[in-house]
Amino acid sequence: MANAAQVQRMSRLMIKTLRDDPADAETASHKLLVRAGYVRRSSAGIWTWLPLGKKVLENVSRIVREEMDAIGGQEVLLPALLPKEPYEASGRWEEYGDLLFRLKDRKGSDYLLGPTHEEIFTLTVKDQCTSYKDLPVILYQIQTKYRDEARPRSGVLRGREFQMKDSYSFDTTDEGLAQSYALHREAYQKIFQRLGLDYRIVSAVSGAMGGSASEEFLAPASAGEDTFVDCPSCDYAANTEAVTVKVAPVDGGAHGPVEELDTPDTPTIEALAEYLGVQASATLKNLLVKVDGEIVAVGVPGNREVDLGKLGEHLAPATVELVTAEDFVDRPDLVRGYVGPQGxxxxxxxxxxxxxxxxxxxxITGANKEGRHAKNVVAGRDFEVDDYLDVVVVEPGDPCPKCGTGLKIDRAIEIGHIFQLGRKYADAFELDVLGQNGKPTRVTMGSYGIGVSRAVAALAEQTHDESGLCWPREVAPADVHVVAAGKAKQTELALEVGERLGAAGLRVLVDDRAGVSPGVKFTDAELLGVPTIVVAGRRAAEGVVEVKDRRTGEREEMTVEEAVARLSA
Amino acid sequence: MANAAQVQRMSRLMIKTLRDDPADAETASHKLLVRAGYVRRSSAGIWTWLPLGKKVLENVSRIVREEMDAIGGQEVLLPALLPKEPYEASGRWEEYGDLLFRLKDRKGSDYLLGPTHEEIFTLTVKDQCTSYKDLPVILYQIQTKYRDEARPRSGVLRGREFQMKDSYSFDTTDEGLAQSYALHREAYQKIFQRLGLDYRIVSAVSGAMGGSASEEFLAPASAGEDTFVDCPSCDYAANTEAVTVKVAPVDGGAHGPVEELDTPDTPTIEALAEYLGVQASATLKNLLVKVDGEIVAVGVPGNREVDLGKLGEHLAPATVELVTAEDFVDRPDLVRGYVGPQGxxxxxxxxxxxxxxxxxxxxITGANKEGRHAKNVVAGRDFEVDDYLDVVVVEPGDPCPKCGTGLKIDRAIEIGHIFQLGRKYADAFELDVLGQNGKPTRVTMGSYGIGVSRAVAALAEQTHDESGLCWPREVAPADVHVVAAGKAKQTELALEVGERLGAAGLRVLVDDRAGVSPGVKFTDAELLGVPTIVVAGRRAAEGVVEVKDRRTGEREEMTVEEAVARLSA
Structure with a gap:
């Protein structure tokens, strides 16, 4: 739409559509983007964007750029080939492990292909900004990124070379960071709305990036690799690792005294529940872990699993490990399989x-004796809890932390991520500016990403139907797809309609291919997914065309004049 | 100009101008692009494009894109991270030597960072095009390229990571290739004209790329790494290695018979000329080389040097090596330092x-005897020449091959290159399409490049003056630079002028920085090089501003209304 008007004749377009799905494709976007000739695989997880695909990618980039400019973002372009040293200073040269593409130059110096650019942006601002007057600053780039994924798959959804918009905010105060974060949050909402993506904003854990507040933008899709919880009643949605349940105390007076039971050969919850004929949910499972080397027990209902990721997040920066047989050698008080908190x-x-x-x-929990359990072990009466933390793997039906309704768990594609990084990188690189008080002030940062090429795949996932792709107008490779369904007369009319729509400022694709049957052209038009299809067919001689909405399938015959007037309105 | 109107306040722009040249900078573009805050070095030969630099880069890209689209080029985006195999098939995995960045992925597979993409485009077309009806095709991309230069230098002029437009044409006939080549030649002329670059088109040797017709687009500049010959009288210009002089036969009847001279200890031309008291130009130097292992003598005037590059080009694909002492062991007829062609x-x-x-x-030449030379050795009478080839290093004053005037030798930056590759890559990858005759037809290719980031540096080289950069309007980061030279009143007026110019569709930079003196702002305005500078200064209270042309220095006072009317005209 913002592009110059243009008419593309398919007879001159490099495109080869395929009738069959690629053998290795599992997701709809992978299948359809390949079949419609938008992308082709170069090597594992590395893709070529063919002419129509490049147009869609460019349309997405343009929308991202416009909304980033609107919040005062300044576009820059950093290298993709980066020296090792800054990533060593931040610790990520090691942390990234095999995910990082590493290489040496002719002199033997170490380089990497940038997976994300916190380090280099921090250094750039350290070089460019010296005073609080120079901040706040929001910098962004739309750039090729590299991650050596162990299992690149799903086409451009998870590639090893991909297009990303990454931006970084630099502020002197926490309030400033919160404001930069809020600006990004709003810009992202506008971007995904303009892209026509259905999305949810979910609280996220901060993960390996460090820092505090963090939200993910998720596009619900069955092909997604992320799961998230979604409340059917209220607006609550969250990353599964970020769900925190609150449970109120109950009156424990009704319970009888602790009673020991003989439960031979029941070191697992399954064995215990079967032996006693009770539900696993009636038992208390005590998982032993080591937190910074000290043994800690984690109590959860017997029917639930401990989410070690959540536990790690709660206890960070402490490290959490599972216990091993060696840890029991000097601890005869810990009876493996029969541990209980009482005492x-x-x-x-x-x-x-x-x-x-x-x-x-x-x-019902372990009695701290081999082959024995105890029942009526009441929390707060028979044992004390040091910390209450939600550390279980969330399950469908768990209560919504906001309204209590049973949660759903859905799959989604992560299309954006916003982070309040805080001072982690500023500390690593001693990024200070002169403060208003005349003293050096440490800068606080945010980091924000949108997967540009992934957004194309997410759109394909969400909008396709059984006939093919089905693009929202602003990202479609053209506004109108004109099909010449017949011989010379039809082709002549199709080209005329194309020219007139083009003159009216629309982007038009005209299927003027000779020697291709109307049936193939119709099938290709559905597959390519341009929002409006105009067919010059049976009634071409009368100057009548059919105008079809790709999404709804609604079709109507009208004169060329009416069609041009309607579509350019 | 084609960008949306926009007003950028310098108080919110990340920019730090420098008064001193970077220590390692030798060329004007390197110094000024760094000092004006357009680029910053990330590592050797690898650069960050800061906000104003990114705008210029984007403007150049847009012009390139528009002209490539105008000749029917289809934009695609290929990966930069490429598998080894296609480059092994073409032989370039080895040929590129240290110039190639090579790396392995987590599985140990070999990859490279693309220096240019002939192989991958050939494979793309092999995948997409099956019939002569699918051709001709012109594909292009504007993409990040990688070359591990031994001596990256001159800022963005010769980087290791750089932006390039590369395009490739695919035709079934030689005439088609000539036509695709001609289209590119015209498009390049338009591009460089729109960029405001002074350029020459020169015949080029085909170099390592193989193929036949080839021309370079050179931007004359003292910082250039290429030399070229330029005729002051006619339009002849050529790569120095591509100059071919023609010399007509002369009447040799006037010369006396061959006469041997005793010339002890004169194995070099210098020693011989001094001993005999003659000009070096009177002597005939015979350089021995090995061509595919066979000894060949190359005769040139004693005052000229053999250009081994030119010789190699003439004799390609044969390999040319210098002879070594070992080559004389079995050849007593070859007397080192005293070789002559006679006999x-x-x-x-x-x-x-x-x-x-x-x-x-x-x-005067060697007599094929130790310590002896011969005079009056006449070409065609006393010896025969197997091949006449221009193999000398061209020198100023050599006759123009077209008009005979003495040539100049100038320095230039190579900004574009167009090549008729022919069938080299199509042969390597067996790229055939079904021909009109129903039989497989081998495709013929062209390859065409423009150094997009290099063009920015070339423009800076050609257009700067002693005060700073001086951009042509279409590539400038803004159309107008408004300077608030004073206090609140001036800043208010400057912002008003900026808003009004912005509303008129101009791209405006307003220097509204607080606490920066008018002198510093004027210096920065000259340094940044926006084509028109508007100063809100002394007469701001009257609504009068000064309008200055950055290039000519012409300045005029006028009311804000007049300024807006004049500049938006």
Whole structure:
């Protein structure tokens, strides 16, 4: 739309559509983008964008650029080939592991292909900005990024070379960072809305990037690699690792005293539940882990799994490891398979419990003796909890933390991510500016990403139907696809319609291919997914064409004049 | 100009201008692009494009894109990270040597960072095009390229990571290739004209790329790494290695018979000329080389040097090497330092001579005896020449091959290159399409490049003056630079002028920085090089501004209304 008007004749377009899905393709976007001639595989996870694909990629980039400019973002272009040293200073040269493409130049110096550019942007601002007057600054680039994924798949959804918009904000105050973050959040909402993507904003854990507030923009799609929880009643949505349940205490007075049971050969919850004929949810599972080398027990209902990622996030920067047989050698008080918190919590180990182990609830748990369990073990009466942390893997039906309704778990594609990084990188590179008080002030940063090539795949996932792609207008490779369905007369009319629509400022694709049957042309038009299809067919001699909406399938015959007037309105 | 109107306030722009040249900078473009805050070095030969630099780069890209689209070029985007195999098939995995950045992925597979993409485009067309009806096709991309230069220097003029437009044409006939080549030649002329570059088109040797017709687009500049010859009288210009002089035969009847001279200890031309008291130009130098292992003598006037590059080009695909002492072991007929063609040319060795050794010309040359030379040795009478080839290093004053005027030798920056590759890559990858005759037809290719980031540097070289950069309007980062030279009143007026010019569709930079003196702002305005500078200064209260042409320095006072009317006209 913002591009110059143009008419592209398919007879002169390099395009070869395919009737069959590529053998290795599993997702709709992968299949359709290849079949419609938008992309071709170069090597594993590395793709060529063919003419129509490049147009869509460019349209997405333009929308991103316009909205980044609107919040005062300044576009720059940093190298993709980066020296090792800054990434060593931040620790990411090692942390990235095999995900990083590393290489040496002719002199033997180490380089990497940039997976994301926090280090280099920090150094750029350190070089360019010296005073609080120079901030805030938002810098962005739309650039080729590299990650050596272990399992590149799903076409351009998860590539090893891909297009990304990354931006970085630099502020002197926490309030400034919050403001830069809010600007990005709004810009991202506009971008995804303009792209025509259905998306949810979810709270995210901060992951390897460090920092505090963080949200992900997820496009629900069955092909997505991310799962998220979604409340059917309220607007709550979150990364599955970010869900935190609160459970209120209950009255534990109704429970009888602790009673020991003989439960031979029941070191697992499954064996115990079967032996006693109870639900696993009636038992209390105590997982032993080492936190910075100290043994900690984590209590969760027997039917739930501990999410070690969530646990790690809660306890960061401490490191969490599973215990090994060696850890039991000097600890005869810890009876493997029969551990219970009663008598031990807060003494033999720090005791972390899921909020579901609320004060007043009663459990069947280990009796701290081989082959024995205890029942009526009541939280707050028979043991104390050091910390209540939600550390279980979230499950469908868990209560919404906001309204209590049972949550759904859906799949989605992560299309954007916004982060309040804080001072992690500024500390690593000593990024200070002269503050208003005349003293050096450490800068605080945000980092924000949109997967530009991934957004194309996400759009294909969300908008396709069984006939093919189905682009929203602003990202479509053309506004109108004119099909010449017949012989010379039809081709002549199709080209005339194309010229007139082009003159009216529309981007037009005219299928004027000779020797291609109308049936093939119709099939290709559906596959390519341009929003409006105009057919010059049976009634071409009368100057009548058919105008079809690709998405709804609604079709109507009208004169060329009416069609041009309607479509250019 | 084609960008949306926009007003950029310098108080919100990330820019730090420098008063001093970077220590390692030798060329004007390197110094000024760094000092004006357009680019910053990331690592050797690898650059960051800062906000104003990115705008200029984008303007150049847009012009290139528009003219490529105008000749029917289809834009695509190929990966930069490429698998080894196609480059092994073409032989360039080895040929490129250290110039290629090579790396391995996590599985140990070999990859390279693309220096140019003939192989991958050939494979793309092989995948997409099956019939003569699918051709001709012109594909292009504007993309990041990589070459591990031994001595990256001159800022963005010769980087290791750089932006390039590369395009490739695919035709079934030689005439089609000539037509695709002609289209590119015209498009390049338009592009460089729109960029405001002074350029010459010169015949080029085909170099390592193989193929036949080839021309370079050179931007004359003292910082250039290329030399070229330029005729002051006619329109002849050529790469120095591509100059071919023709010399007519002269009447040799006037010369006396061959006479041997005793010339002890004169194995070099210098020693001989001094000993005999003659000009070096009166002597005939015979350089021995090995061509595919066979000894060949190359005769040139004693005052000229053999250009081994030119010789190699003439004799390609044969390999040319210098002889070594070992080559004389079995050849007592070859007396080192005293070789002459008489009696040996065409027998002991193939004899190649420069056209200046024209039939009828007489020379002092070796007598094929230790310490002896011969005079009155006449070409065509005393020896025969197997091949006349211009193989000398061209020198100023050499006759123009077209009009005979003495040539100049100038320095220039190579900004574009067009090549008729022919079938070299189509042969390597068996790229055939179904011909009109129903049989497979081998495709013929052209390859065409423009150094996009290099063009920015070439423009800076050609257009700067002692005060700073001086951009042509279409590539400038803004149309107008408004300077608020004073206090609140001036800043208010400057912002008003900026808004009004912006509303009139101009791209405006307003220097509204607080706490920066008018002198510094004026200096920065000259340094940044926006074509028109508007100063809100002394007479701001009257609504009068000064309008200055950055290039000519012409300045005029006028009211804001007049300024807006004049500049938006």
């Amino acid at each position: 031990l919590a807060g003494k033999a180990f720090r005791y972390i419990a899921d909020p579901r182990i609320a004060p007043g609830t009663a459990w | 040996l040319a065409g027998k002991a060795f193939r004899y190649i001579a420069d056209p200046r050794i024209a039939p009828g010309t007489a020379w």
